[in-house]
Amino acid sequence: MNLQGQHILKVEQFDKDTLLSLFELAKEMEGVKDGDQMKGKLMATLFYEASTRTRFSFEAAMLRLGGNVLSNADMNETSSAKKMETLYDTGKVVSQMADVIVMRHPEAGKVEELSKGSDVPVINGGDGSNDHPTQALLDLYTMWKHFGKIDALTIGFVGDLKNSRVLRANAKMLSLFDVKFVKVSPEELKFSIDVPGDETDDLSSVIADLDVLSINRIQKERFENPEDAEKHRGKFVLSKEILAKSKDEMIVLCPLPRMEELPVEIDGDAKCKYFEQIGNGVAMRMALLSKVL
Numbered sequence: 383m384n385l386q387g388q389h390i391l392k393v394e395q396f397d398k399d400t401l402l403s404l405f406e407l408a409k410e411m412e413g414v415k416d417g418d419q420m421k422g423k424l425m426a427t428l429f430y431e432a433s434t435r436t437r438f439s440f441e442a443a444m445l446r447l448g449g450n451v452l453s454n455a456d457m458n459e460t461s462s463a464k465k466m467e468t469l470y471d472t473g474k475v476v477s478q479m480a481d482v483i484v485m486r487h488p489e490a491g492k493v494e495e496l497s498k499g500s501d502v503p504v505i506n507g508g509d510g511s512n513d514h515p516t517q518a519l520l521d522l523y524t525m526w527k528h529f530g531k532i533d534a535l536t537i538g539f540v541g542d543l544k545n546s547r548v549l550r551a552n553a554k555m556l557s558l559f560d561v562k563f564v565k566v567s568p569e570e571l572k573f574s575i576d577v578p579g580d581e582t583d584d585l586s587s588v589i590a591d592l593d594v595l596s597i598n599r600i601q602k603e604r605f606e607n608p609e610d611a612e613k614h615r616g617k618f619v620l621s622k623e624i625l626a627k628s629k630d631e632m633i634v635l636c637p638l639p640r641m642e643e644l645p646v647e648i649d650g651d652a653k654c655k656y657f658e659q660i661g662n663g664v665a666m667r668m669a670l671l672s673k674v675l
């Protein structure tokens with residue numbers, strides 16, 4: 383499928399062949415530090431929700447390809463959102479100046495709302511608990527790079543499956559492949575979408591079956607009552623002892639930020655790919671930007 387000129391709003395837009403060609407292109411992009419493919423292009427990053435990796439990663443990708451960036455990390459406070467400008471209008475306005483827009487918003491559907499006004503492609507950098515397509519792209523790219531394939535892997539999703547847009551996006555994108563899922567969460571934090579696979583709340587009893595352990599913190603800010611999040615904290619800690627039960631070739635993925643679920647003492651283990659993932663994210667976003675533009 384052709385991504386040129388398309389908004390990238392949700393995982394469902396992708397098919398398997400497109401993913402595989404993005405992986406190949408991302409691999410080539412890894413060597414590019416000072417490219418010129420995006421020379422003369424401007425990317426606007428409009429963030430209505432906090433971010434460290436996603437915004438910088440897109441900006442690094444654009445700058446590495448010779449393009450330039452218009453950045454607002456605090457749209458709620460410092461843009462005309464403060465003066466009640468609609469997202470439709472903001473999309474219309476920014477698209478008169480930029481060639482592509484990357485946006486994050488704490489509410490599901492708001493990126494799509496802005497895209498309706500935009501005359502240039504809008505890429506979803508996360509909307510509420512709904513979707514985070516580019517994080518799924520980089521997570522699958524990390525799997526593909528490590529295993530040379532995605533089919534036949536067993537993937538464990540661990541933590542707040544209900545509120546984590548990352549785990550949800552991963553589950554949807556991985557469904558295009560022939561994979562097995564294991565879902566590890568408390569009863570109250572199960573996926574709200576239909577994801578097949580065994581369920582448990584005991585990580586140590588299933589870790590030996592996994593090829594990929596995909597973990598995300600309890601998403602406290604997405605709870606109706608944030609205090610309820612506290613009672614789930616600390617239930618899924620990937621301790622050295624539990625990690626030692628995993629297969630030699632298993633990898634641990636996490637979009638970060640982390641809390642207690644990933645203790646610093648395991649960082650040095652070669653299975654832990656969560657910092658390496660960040661570099662993969664830049665390469666993947668370089669690949670995506672060059673396909674979309």
Ligand code: NCD
Nearest residue numbers: 435436508548599637638639
């Ligand atoms: C995640 C997000 O924003 O959904 N982080 C990211 O994009 N790297 C995960 C999280 O906030 O826990």
